[in-house]
Amino acid sequence: MSKRVILHVGTPKTGTSYVQDVLYRNRTTLAAHGVLYPADRFDAQFLAALDLMRLPWGGLETEAVGEWKRLAGHVRRWPGTTIISHEILACATRAQAAQALADLGHPRTEVHVVVSARDLVRQIPAEWQENVKHRRTFTYTRFLRMIRDPERASQTASWFWGVQELPDILERWGAGLPPERIHVVTVPKPGAPHSLLWERFAATFGIGGLKLDLDVGRANPSLGAPETALLRRINVAVNALVKPADYRPLVRELLAHQTLSKRRKSPRLSVPPDVHAWAGELSQAWNKELDRRGYDIVGDLAELQPAPEAPTFSDPDHPRERQVNKAAVEAVRALLLENVRLREAEADLQRRLSETEAALRRSYLRPTYQLREKAVARLENGWVGSSVMKAYRRARGRSSPAA
Structure with missing residues (x-):
């Protein structure tokens, strides 16, 4: 306890x-x-x-x-x-x-x-x-x-x-x-x-x-008034299209926390x-x-x-559009850079997949693989050999003929 x-x-x-x-x-x-x-x-x-x-x-x-x-x-x-x-x-x-x-x-x-x-x-x-x-x-x-x-x-x-x-x-x-x-x-x-x-x-x-x-x-x-106004407009535009699981990393994390929150000179919410x-x-x-x-x-x-009350109130429902536009350019820049990063990661994964496929094709062409394939085929054609292969696959935890 x-x-x-x-x-x-x-x-x-x-x-x-x-x-x-x-x-x-x-x-x-x-x-x-x-x-x-x-x-x-x-x-x-x-x-x-x-x-x-x-x-x-x-x-x-x-x-x-x-x-x-x-x-x-x-x-x-x-x-x-x-x-x-x-x-x-x-x-x-x-x-x-x-x-x-x-x-x-x-x-x-x-x-x-x-x-x-x-x-x-x-x-x-x-x-x-x-x-x-x-x-x-x-x-x-x-x-x-x-x-x-x-x-x-x-x-x-x-x-x-x-x-x-x-x-x-x-x-x-x-x-x-x-x-x-x-x-x-x-x-x-x-x-x-x-x-x-x-x-x-x-x-x-x-x-x-x-x-x-x-x-x-x-x-x-925290975000400033124009940044929050921008984020609300984004919600209006994308809520019906973007699932919560995608919204969290792209909008809340990438745009709000990692990008728009760094704009510290814009008017603060009050x-x-x-x-x-x-x-x-x-x-x-x-x-x-x-x-x-x-x-x-x-x-x-x-x-x-x-x-004490601030001398001016920056209304996020009626922000200065120039400030919102500057925030929007930062948001577009962040999304473009993220898209470049994802495309590079996709290209790298595609390269690795292609290399793996090529390696597999080469292994299939080796004489030793072809001999093993013929031996398995002969065993499969006989009752005793078929039983041996089934026992081998169970021991390996697989049931497909490729095992």
Whole structure:
């Protein structure tokens, strides 16, 4: 039974991809110091979270069947500390959270819940952008209208508040835990030292003294306003034609993450003035509630209060077409280079196949092969020889005459 379980349940867009990559790449080092990060592939804990919550996810939910049970089994058998981290756990229901804690050994095991949080003014456009990167086509204006609907009637609003409403997330996951075992890690404001967020996570996880490789490549970078506008237009054009399995590597990874995210000089996504004021009031109310509950705050609740409103708002529904065009040229360039790479790889495979076929043809023409072929034919014509060849093929694990 694990002595301690650290359960990091989100929220999205708070450095979670980076944290999970550091933990995954350093899992051998962590294990040598008594800390388990249970994952045999980088998305293992994502699949376990899908399984726990029975979430549909573009077909991946079938691959996830049984993964939570398997992960929980590893945790219960580990004698030291275990760290589990995935941001979609933030949307678990109260019943699912209680089941997860029980599966991980609560109340016999010391369980800590960690929630990382960033101010709403940065989270709102980030969530719309994530929707666009997952093939959605609705405009930013419509997205803002959906999440501000008091009824939260749409699936989009339900998901947004499920993974962003801090007091509710902490109440669902923290039920039955003392407040000192519930930790809120705040994301520093822009301009803070790059390492500060990791240092806060490491201190909360209890691994701050370990020497780990922090130079990891996987991340979930942000896009600017014109780049996100372009991606939404691409979705409108290709969603009916491109399967999810092809969209992920070509659009989300190649175009969004590897190409468009590198355009750092374009206008950033933000919120219009009325949304800024609304988010500020809501954040202030949340901070008061978190402070009242007495959770362990790693950082400063003031960091969850939005920064002053920017002087201008770049509306991604009405971007400057020149900026979108420049982003589109970068996208076309990336697709052309990828096509060249694939054509070169195809040509290399074709060359190897041709060389293999030629080698096989040469081997068939050798006298030794022809003699073996005649010998097999003679054996096949006799009862004894046929029985011998059948036994030989069974021993080889094959039944074709060519064996």
